[in-house]
Amino acid sequence: MFRGGVKLFQNALCRSTRDFSCAPNTGRILGACVLERNPVITPDPPAWEVEYQEWAAEKRRKKVKELPALFVETKRDEETSEDLFEPAPRTTAADAANDTKSLDRALDKRLYLFVRHKQGHWHFPHTSHNPGETMRQTAERALSEYWAGDGEDAYFIGNAPSAHHPFEEDTAGAVPGDTAFFYRASYLADEFDMERSDVAREYQWLTKEEVVSQVACSKLQTLFKDFLK
Numbered sequence: 001m002f003r004g005g006v007k008l009f010q011n012a013l014c015r016s017t018r019d020f021s022c023a024p025n026t027g028r029i030l031g032a033c034v035l036e037r038n039p040v041i042t043p044d045p046p047a048w049e050v051e052y053q054e055w056a057a058e059k060r061r062k063k064v065k066e067l068p069a070l071f072v073e074t075k076r077d078e079e080t081s082e083d084l085f086e087p088a089p090r091t092t093a094a095d096a097a098n099d100t101k102s103l104d105r106a107l108d109k110r111l112y113l114f115v116r117h118k119q120g121h122w123h124f125p126h127t128s129h130n131p132g133e134t135m136r137q138t139a140e141r142a143l144s145e146y147w148a149g150d151g152e153d154a155y156f157i158g159n160a161p162s163a164h165h166p167f168e169e170d171t172a173g174a175v176p177g178d179t180a181f182f183y184r185a186s187y188l189a190d191e192f193d194m195e196r197s198d199v200a201r202e203y204q205w206l207t208k209e210e211v212v213s214q215v216a217c218s219k220l221q222t223l224f225k226d227f228l229k
Helices: 002-017 047-063 093-097 135-146 208-214 218-227
Strands: 029-037 111-117 126-128 154-156 163-166 179-187 200-206
Touching: 029 135, 029 154, 111 208, 126 135, 135 154, 135 179, 163 218, 200 208, 208 218
Parallel strands: 029 179
Antiparallel strands: 029 111, 029 126, 111 200, 154 179, 163 179
């Protein structure tokens, strides 16, 4: 009875975790790198927050008491309008030109490296798993196959994947039976150039919404909506 229960538990565990050492592998195991540039500025506040700040500022103004002129310094020593702080604009020339190869756009959002394979499809950098390596190592190797930059500029976040997807149709370079494991990595440099790639035709830095719009598979769209920020 006990041995039979253990066997049933092992079978259920294999099914629930998609353990390919327990079940027959009908396709490739892929490691994919989701390389992201973190937001550079804070996002625009929502309308309710702007309204609250305006209300709070008006409330503070009503409580302010005007001090006698004797106690108020009315002249600022050699101060001109050029000395006053002016914040940098929230939009850039790359925003205006919709330059998706530039990191200097959509500063209040995350951008993700999306590459176009020489066969024509867009996807995250990915490659097949090799025996003897961890899935994170597969994802790191996938990035190096598409981008020959300094590996120190890409910081992989943890050893566990952020998501996985079993493919049921031909899409993004995968075939039915393939399963992809997605690993997140932060891009730490200010500039990016895909110097050499034997597999990629071109690249873009896209927002979450733009990534979803590039994907034709509805299940991949749902997956990216869930785990991309």
